Amino acid sequence: MRLCLIGYGRVGYGFVRVLHRHGGWLAQRFGFAPRIVAVHDLRRGTVLAPAGLDLARLAAAWEENRDLGELGERGPGLDAFAVIRESEADVVVELTPTDLRTGEPAAGHIRFALASGKHVVTTNKGPVALFGKELLALAREHGVQFRFEGTVMAGTPLFSLVDFGLAAPIRRVRGILNGTTNFLLTAMEAGRTYAEALAEAQRRGYAEADPTADVEGHDALAKIVILANLVLEGDLRPSEVPCRGITGLDPAEVRRAPREGFRWKLVAEARRSADGVVAQVGPERLPLSDPLAQVGGALNALTLELDPLGAVTLVGPGAGPEVTGHAVLADLLAIHRGLR
Amino acid sequence: MRLCLIGYGRVGYGFVRVLHRHGGWLAQRFGFAPRIVAVHDLRRGTVLAPAGLDLARLAAAWEENRDLGELGERGPGLDAFAVIRESEADVVVELTPTDLRTGEPAAGHIRFALASGKHVVTTNKGPVALFGKELLALAREHGVQFRFEGTVMAGTPLFSLVDFGLAAPIRRVRGILNGTTNFLLTAMEAGRTYAEALAEAQRRGYAEADPTADVEGHDALAKIVILANLVLEGDLRPSEVPCRGITGLDPAEVRRAPREGFRWKLVAEARRSADGVVAQVGPERLPLSDPLAQVGGALNALTLELDPLGAVTLVGPGAGPEVTGHAVLADLLAIHRGLR
Numbered sequence: 031m032r033l034c035l036i037g038y039g040r041v042g043y044g045f046v047r048v049l050h051r052h053g054g055w056l057a058q059r060f061g062f063a064p065r066i067v068a069v070h071d072l073r074r075g076t077v078l079a080p081a082g083l084d085l086a087r088l089a090a091a092w093e094e095n096r097d098l099g100e101l102g103e104r105g106p107g108l109d110a111f112a113v114i115r116e117s118e119a120d121v122v123v124e125l126t127p128t129d130l131r132t133g134e135p136a137a138g139h140i141r142f143a144l145a146s147g148k149h150v151v152t153t154n155k156g157p158v159a160l161f162g163k164e165l166l167a168l169a170r171e172h173g174v175q176f177r178f179e180g181t182v183m184a185g186t187p188l189f190s191l192v193d194f195g196l197a198a199p200i201r202r203v204r205g206i207l208n209g210t211t212n213f214l215l216t217a218m219e220a221g222r223t224y225a226e227a228l229a230e231a232q233r234r235g236y237a238e239a240d241p242t243a244d245v246e247g248h249d250a251l252a253k254i255v256i257l258a259n260l261v262l263e264g265d266l267r268p269s270e271v272p273c274r275g276i277t278g279l280d281p282a283e284v285r286r287a288p289r290e291g292f293r294w295k296l297v298a299e300a301r302r303s304a305d306g307v308v309a310q311v312g313p314e315r316l317p318l319s320d321p322l323a324q325v326g327g328a329l330n331a332l333t334l335e336l337d338p339l340g341a342v343t344l345v346g347p348g349a350g351p352e353v354t355g356h357a358v359l360a361d362l363l364a365i366h367r368g369l370r
Numbered sequence: 371m372r373l374c375l376i377g378y379g380r381v382g383y384g385f386v387r388v389l390h391r392h393g394g395w396l397a398q399r400f401g402f403a404p405r406i407v408a409v410h411d412l413r414r415g416t417v418l419a420p421a422g423l424d425l426a427r428l429a430a431a432w433e434e435n436r437d438l439g440e441l442g443e444r445g446p447g448l449d450a451f452a453v454i455r456e457s458e459a460d461v462v463v464e465l466t467p468t469d470l471r472t473g474e475p476a477a478g479h480i481r482f483a484l485a486s487g488k489h490v491v492t493t494n495k496g497p498v499a500l501f502g503k504e505l506l507a508l509a510r511e512h513g514v515q516f517r518f519e520g521t522v523m524a525g526t527p528l529f530s531l532v533d534f535g536l537a538a539p540i541r542r543v544r545g546i547l548n549g550t551t552n553f554l555l556t557a558m559e560a561g562r563t564y565a566e567a568l569a570e571a572q573r574r575g576y577a578e579a580d581p582t583a584d585v586e587g588h589d590a591l592a593k594i595v596i597l598a599n600l601v602l603e604g605d606l607r608p609s610e611v612p613c614r615g616i617t618g619l620d621p622a623e624v625r626r627a628p629r630e631g632f633r634w635k636l637v638a639e640a641r642r643s644a645d646g647v648v649a650q651v652g653p654e655r656l657p658l659s660d661p662l663a664q665v666g667g668a669l670n671a672l673t674l675e676l677d678p679l680g681a682v683t684l685v686g687p688g689a690g691p692e693v694t695g696h697a698v699l700a701d702l703l704a705i706h707r708g709l710r
Contacts, residue, residue, distance in 0.1 A: 048678055052538045059539075179535075185679050187535025194534040194709055195519075195527025197699040198392045199399075321685060324664040338388055338692035339525050343685040345661060352678035359537040369534055369709055 031064040031366055032082075034119035034148075036110050036139050037126035038071035041153055041180070043092040044351025045123070045358045050085040052359070062366045068117035069098055070110050072126075078103045078117060110135065114143050121365060123358055124152040130243065130252050130268065133157040137165075144168045144176060151361040153180030153354050159252040159268055162260050175365050180357030182207060182253045183330045186346030187360060191334075192261050194369065198336050200261060202301035205332030206325050207253040209348040210237045210244035211276050211296045213328045218284045219293065224277075236328050236349070246275035247311045250298040254309045257332075258300035264307025266300075274312040287315060293323040371404040371706055372422075374459035374488075376450050376479050377466035378411035381493055381520070383432040384691025385463070385698045390425040392699070402706045408457035409438055410450050412466075418443045418457060450475065454483050461705060463698055464492040470583065470592050470608065473497040477505075484508045484516060491701040493520030493694050499592040499608055502600050515705050518600075520697030522547060522593045523670045526686030527700060531674075532601050534709065538676050540601060542641035545672030546665050547593040549688040550577045550584035551616050551636045553668045558624045559633065564617075576668050576689070586615035587651045590638040594649045597672075598640035604647025606640075614652040627655060633663040 035042055049056075049064070056062045065082030074092070077083065079102035087101055114122055122143035126136050133156035140157055143150050145168065152158065157165065158178045169176035179189045192200065206212050213236050217227035228245075231237035243249050251273045258264040258271075276296055284294045292315045300309035316323040321343045325331040330348030333341050347353045364370075375382050389396075389404070396402045405422030414432075417423065419442035427441055454462055462483035466476050473496035480497055483490050485508065492498065497505060498518045509516035519529045532540070546552050553576050557567035568585075571577035583589050591613045598604040598611075616636055624634045632655045640649035656663040661683045665671040670688025673681050687693045704710075 044678075048538070051677065055539050056537065186682055187531055190535030191527055191531050194704065195530030195700060197396065197696060197703045198388070199395050321664070324661070337391065338384075338690075338696055340687055340693075342526055342687075344682070345685070346682035347680055350678075353680075356537060356678055360535060363537045364534065367710075370707075 031062070031121060031362065032067045032117070032119045033064050033121050033123055033362070034068040034114055034117040035066060035123045035125060036070050036114065037124065038069050038074050038092065038098065039125065039127065040351040041354045041358070042125045043089060044353070045355030046085055046089050046092070048352050048355040048359055050089065053085070056363065060363060060367065062363055064362055067119055068113050070108070070113040071098065075099045076108050076113060077101045078113070080118065110139050111142055114139065114146065114148070119148060121149040121151060121362060124150060124154055126154060128154050128156045130156050130159065130248055133160040137161055140165055140176070141168065144172055144174060147172050147174060149174045149176070149365050151177050151358055151365070153178070153357060155181045155249070155252040155256065158260070159255045162256060163265070166260070175370060177361035177364060178256070179361045180354045181256055183332060183344070183346060184348050184350060185353035185356035186330060186344060186348065188332060188344060190360065190364070191344060196336065198338070200334050200336045202299065202335040203257050203261060203332055204297060204299040204322070204335070206295055206322055206330055207298045207332070207348065208244055208250040208296060209328035209330055210241065211250070212325065214245070215276060215284060215294055215296065216326045218281050219288060221285060224281055245277050247273045247296065250296060250311045254298035254300050254311055258307050258309045262300055262302060262307045264300065264309070266307060266309055272310045272312070276313055279313055288318065291318055292316060293318055295322055297322065371402070371461060371702065372407045372457070372459045373404050373461050373463055373702070374408040374454055374457040375406060375463045375465060376410050376454065377464065378409050378414050378432065378438065379465065379467065380691040381694045381698070382465045383429065384693070385695030386425055386429050386432070388692050388695040388699055390429065393425070396703065400703060400707065402703055404702055407459055408453050410448070410453040411438065415439045416448050416453060417441045418453070420458065450479050451482055454479065454486065454488070459488060461489040461491060461702060464490060464494055466494060468494050468496045470496050470499065470588055473500040477501055480505055480516070481508060484512055484514060487512050487514060489514045489516070489705050491517050491698055491705070493518070493697060495521045495589070495592040495596065498600070499595045502596060503605070506600070515710060517701035517704060518596070519701045520694045521596055523672060523684070523686060524688050524690060525693035525696035526670060526684060526688065528672060528684060530700065530704070531684060536676065538678070540674050540676045542639065542675040543597050543601060543672055544637060544639040544662070544675070546635055546662055546670055547638045547672070547688065548584055548590040548636060549668035549670055550581065551590070552665065554585070555616060555624060555634055555636065556666045558621050559628060561625060564621055585617050587613045587636065590636060590651045594638035594640050594651055598647050598649045602640055602642060602647045604640065604649070606647060606649055612650045612652070616653055619653055628658065631658055632656060633658055635662055637662065
């Protein structure tokens with residue numbers, strides 16, 4: 031399998047490190063030995079290497095912030111589309127920054143790659159939330175796969191569980207899908223102010239300098255729309271889904287709730303209803319007996335409800351470069367194994 | 371796909387009901403429409419029906435405790451082996467009662483079916499704990515599948531997650547794999563005596579008249595050996611694994627622990643070590659912050675540890691005829707889809 035990476039930021043670096051560590055095991059266990067034959071990044075440059083890049087050198091180039099062109103054939107002046115076209119990759123790994131309003135530039139790259147008969151793996155929520163079904167249909171039309179395990183719960187293998195483990199339709203999904211706000215709520219419950227909690231989350235790398243997308247619920251919204259459309263077969267646009275974040279919560283109430291047997295969580299939910307699939311994101315005061323109430327810190331959790339299982343809950347890491355890199359690797363392995 | 375059911379007890383009945391309820395969805399979504407062409411049960415009789423049995427009538431025969439021979443061609447005097455041979459099924463579903471010491475009669479049925487070139491799905495822990503690797507090798511040799519999702523955590527799709535969702539080796543698994551003892555511990559913590567808790571579990575159908583296999587840890591032992599050998603690639607026999615149940619626990623200590631920030635759980639664990647894969651079963655006093663400490667009642671949970679994900683925990687129902695029937699259906703669907 032020959033890979034072309036479009037975007038080489040933190041997730042790309044995490045992916046390269048995980049592949050480097052587990053490449054031997056994957057080759058032995060599954061005969062799976064992918065080669066990275068092209069990397070394109072707007073800031074870090076472009077490299078084409080038909081024989082495959084050395085993973086240790088590729089990781090070092092990221093750590094030392096060096097131009098990728100030093101690693102092989104430079105490919106000067108090539109844009110992402112040209113790299114996808116000229117790399118002769120079987121699979122395009124789309125890892126450019128997320129834009130939840132337009133899905134670009136990832137959506138364009140993904141359409142172009144699928145239409146060229148290349149599989150696509152992405153961790154970018156934008157194009158999947160906005161155009162997920164269209165992109166899946168395009169992949170089917172061209173006989174290739176479009177996989178996006180890393181878009182929801184990062185490396186926790188949620189879509190694999192849903193795609194390959196269940197034999198009945200899911201009625202409802204409900205979960206904690208944003209680790210940043212969960213960390214903030216856990217810290218506020220322990221007595222921190224919102225500002226103190228946010229500063230700590232930023233220090234630990236859980237929150238960005240501009241935390242709007244997390245704290246206003248937009249990140250959880252994109253994720254629940256992905257689940258609503260691609261797991262529950264709904265047809266929702268993000269703008270149609272009611273969404274409240276945690277900034278309106280009273281910190282004193284967050285602190286007090288556990289003494290009354292409750293805990294505030296930012297809950298995202300999607301379910302089948304008489305009016306089709308509906309979804310929402312907002313803070314909820316959960317009884318402590320709810321499994322979601324027990325999920326603290328930066329963890330994510332999702333409860334799937336279906337007959338006859340009742341509730342099945344998956345808890346795992348929801349963010350992190352290597353964790354998300356594992357999701358990319360799992361998607362590539364599924365393509366290698368012909369799982370679909 | 372044509373199915374032959376060997377054993378038609380509670381799990382078989384649960385499977386038939388779940389297939390009946392979700393058959394339309396499975397046919398539409400996956401083009402999957404299995405027919406049950408033979409059922410053999412020592413107590414309930416035998417039916418051969420090459421055109422496929424009506425599921426509602428098959429379920430009713432169970433409820434009304436009628437002889438299966440009334441449903442079609444009687445097949446008088448046929449034993450399980452003859453039914454497997456003469457049914458022309460593609461898949462044998464082995465659901466006879468579990469014997470953790472010998473694995474029989476299931477092991478013999480499974481060997482015979484695999485050697486005849488038929489896929490096998492089972493929920494029977496005995497043959498998988500005792501002969502799992504041998505049976506998998508036999509399946510590979512004959513180009514068929516051997517699947518056993520229902521043996522651990524019943525319908526909670528644990529093996530699917532492990533088989534199809536991960537791209538790195540698991541280091542350790544650790545969980546609550548016996549719902550009966552978890553129910554008993556939860557009830558004892560709430561103030562019941564051991565005898566009261568057991569009586570209630572028996573009333574609810576969580577515990578058998580002779581609860582030995584559950585309360586002495588033998589059921590959890592069989593499950594952790596399955597995980598040790600088939601997930602961690604170990605080579606353990608049940609008799610080699612240290613195993614303690616819950617009967618030696620002091621009820622007062624179980625009640626007191628939460629006030630000190632702990633909770634007693636029967637924990638099964640298997641891990642890779644310098645000496646190969648090792649496993650154990652026994653009561654542990656877990657801090658309340660451990661995700662396993664939050665799993666109450668008859669639920670099961672398993673935490674998988676692997677690089678780079680850290681811990682991923684799956685929580686779901688660990689027992690019940692329909693829940694286990696769903697596991698059979700999921701395994702059959704995987705075979706239909708060619709997932710492996």
